[in-house]
Amino acid sequence: MHKATDIRLGRIVRLLMSHATVVVSGRKIAEEIGTTxxxxxxxxxxxxxxxxxxxGHPMTGYQLRAVPDxxxxxxxxxxxxxxxxxxHSAKHIHHYYKIGSTNSEAMRSAAExxxxxxxxxxxxxxxxxxxxxxxxxxxxxxxxYCSVILRPAIPPSEALIFSLAAALAVRAAVxxxxxxxxxxxxxxxxxxxxxxxxxxxxTEMNAEATRVRHLVVGVGINVNQxxxxxxxxxxxxxxxxxxxxxxxxxxxCAALLKSLHREYRSLLEDAGAHAAIxxxxxxxxxxxxGTKVTIADNGDENGGxxxxxxxxxxxxxxxxxxxxxxxxxxxGTVKI
Numbered sequence: 001m002h003k004a005t006d007i008r009l010g011r012i013v014r015l016l017m018s019h020a021t022v023v024v025s026g027r028k029i030a031e032e033i034g035t036t037x038x039x040x041x042x043x044x045x046x047x048x049x050x051x052x053x054x055x056g057h058p059m060t061g062y063q064l065r066a067v068p069d070x071x072x073x074x075x076x077x078x079x080x081x082x083x084x085x086x087x088h089s090a091k092h093i094h095h096y097y098k099i100g101s102t103n104s105e106a107m108r109s110a111a112e113x114x115x116x117x118x119x120x121x122x123x124x125x126x127x128x129x130x131x132x133x134x135x136x137x138x139x140x141x142x143x144x145y146c147s148v149i150l151r152p153a154i155p156p157s158e159a160l161i162f163s164l165a166a167a168l169a170v171r172a173a174v175x176x177x178x179x180x181x182x183x184x185x186x187x188x189x190x191x192x193x194x195x196x197x198x199x200x201x202x203t204e205m206n207a208e209a210t211r212v213r214h215l216v217v218g219v220g221i222n223v224n225q226x227x228x229x230x231x232x233x234x235x236x237x238x239x240x241x242x243x244x245x246x247x248x249x250x251x252x253c254a255a256l257l258k259s260l261h262r263e264y265r266s267l268l269e270d271a272g273a274h275a276a277i278x279x280x281x282x283x284x285x286x287x288x289x290g291t292k293v294t295i296a297d298n299g300d301e302n303g304g305x306x307x308x309x310x311x312x313x314x315x316x317x318x319x320x321x322x323x324x325x326x327x328x329x330x331x332g333t334v335k336i
Contacts, residue, residue: 003096004094004095004096005072005095005096005097006043006046007073007074008033008035008043009043009046009047009050009072010072010073010074010075010095011032011033011074012029012033012040012043012044012047013047013052013064013068013070013072013074013075014074014075015029015032015033016054016062016063016064017064017067020063020064022063023056023060023061023062023063024061024062024063025061026040026041026058026061026062028061029062037058040058041057041058044062047068050068050070050097050123051068051070051141052064052068052070053065053066053068069141069248069249069250070095070123070141070250071095071121071122071123071144071146071249071250071253072095073091073093073094073095075250076093076119076121076250076253076254076257077093079254079257079258080093080254080257080258080261083117083257083258083261084116084117084261084264084265085117085119085148085257085260085261086117087117092114092115092117092118092119093118093119093121094109094118094119094120094121095121095122095123096120096121096122096123097122097123097124098122098123098124098125098126099120099122099124099125099126100125100126101125101218102120102121102122102125102145102146102147102218103120103147103202103204103216103218105120105147106118106120106147106148106149106216106218107204107206107214107216109149110149110206110213110214110216111206111214114149115149116149116150116151116214117148117149117150118148118149119146119147119148119257120146120147120148121144121145121146121147121253122145123141123145124141124145125145125220141224141249142222142223142224142225142238143220143221143222143223143224143225143238143249144219144220144221144223144249144252144253144256145218145219145220146218146219146220146253146256146257147216147217147218147219148216148217148257148260149214149215149216150162150214150215150216150217150264151212151213151214151215152212152215152264152267152268153211153212154211154212155210155211155212156205156207156209156210156211156212157315158274158315159203159205159207159212159215160188160203160315160316160317161267161274161277161278161315161316162203162215162217162264162267163188163189163201163203163217163316164188164277164278164281164316165260165263165264165267165277166189166201166203166217166219166260166263167185167188167189167190167191167199167201167281168185168259168263168277168280168281168284169256169259169260169262169263170183170191170199170201170219170221170256170259171183171185171191171284172255172259172262173252173255173256173258173259174191174239174252176255176259177247177251177252177255178239178243178247180243181193181239181242181243183284184284184285184286184287185281185284185285186285186287186334186336187281187285187287187288187309187312187318187334188316188318188334189201189202189203193237193239193242194237194242196234196235196236196237197222197235197236197237198221198222198236198237198238198239198242199219199220199221199222200219200220201217201218201219201220202217202218202220203215203216203217203218204216204218217260219256221239221252221256222236222237222238222239223238223239223240223247223249223252224238224239224240224246224247224249225238225240225241226238226240226241227241239252263277274314274316275314277316278312278314278316281312281316282311282312287309287334287336288309288311288312288318289309289310289311290308290309290310291308291309291336292306292307292308292309292336293306293307293308293309293318293320293334293335293336294306294334294335295307295320295329295333295334295335296333296335304333304335305322305327306322307320307321307322307323307327308320308321309321310326313328317329317330318334
């Protein structure tokens with residue numbers, strides 16, 4: 001298991017950002033974050049190893065040459081005030097330079113009592129997971145790999161709506177920063193640009209027969225990848241490839257968490273939210289109605305059955321019209 005990033009690294013970055021035009025002495029940094037000058041030097045070296053461009057040395061002091069695009073708690077927290085994810089300041093935003101899977105860590109922490117609103121973000125996943133047996137390609141510091149803990153008082157049968165809400169939250173976050181992009185939703189958990197996938201959502205839960213104990217919503221977004229391994233280049237894309245420009249992952253991740261908060265609050269407080277989410281998902285998902293689809297069951301990518309998509313049922317599952325009648329897709333991979 002990989003260790004969470006030392007929270008003092010984020011504090012150093014914020015301190016240097018707030019004094020961007022001057023050199024900050026090691027002594028001042030040590031006083032501000034409650035440590036020694038020798039430890040500050042070691043923390044600065046850790047930041048440099050992670051790609052943060054810090055000028056200077058212990059004798060002269062330190063200065064940021066460029067604002068780093070690391071998803072550090074101290075970088076995200078100021079934007080999340082007033083949300084479920086900012087309720088505990090930076091304390092419950094957990095950052096990792098490397099981790100197996102943020103979803104696995106979030107599920108483990110939730111089982112140990114981590115509070116609702118806890119966030120797990122990584123610069124790199126070594127075993128990123130998608131739906132079913134799929135993996136998620138997680139390039140270092142190029143994407144957003146983020147999982148959150150929720151504890152909604154719902155029966156397990158209603159959990160799918162949270163995946164659909166998360167997809168709408170990602171779409172809204174992207175639209176906030178690049179309104180020119182036409183983002184399509186592919187049921188139940190993919191987001192596409194020009195027919196290629198740039199985001200996947202993985203919702204997992206621990207539940208009893210009648211209630212969910214905790215829910216983990218994981219989001220993987222391809223942000224600044226310039227290219228993909230050959231086996232993925234035909235089916236995957238990134239925001240950078242789609243727009244030709246680099247994006248701020250900090251800005252996008254904060255927008256995503258704020259958007260997720262809005263969707264979640266609505267689901268908890270508004271009796272009509274379920275129907276509204278289904279309707280909005282259908283409006284932004286051309287393939288959920290009137291499209292020929294193939295459903296590959298249980299990992300059998302070659303077999304399965306075909307039909308024409310016919311919208312979502314009241315729980316959010318895909319309906320498909322087949323020669324034998326209407327079928328509901330409860331599991332399996334949907335191919336368009």
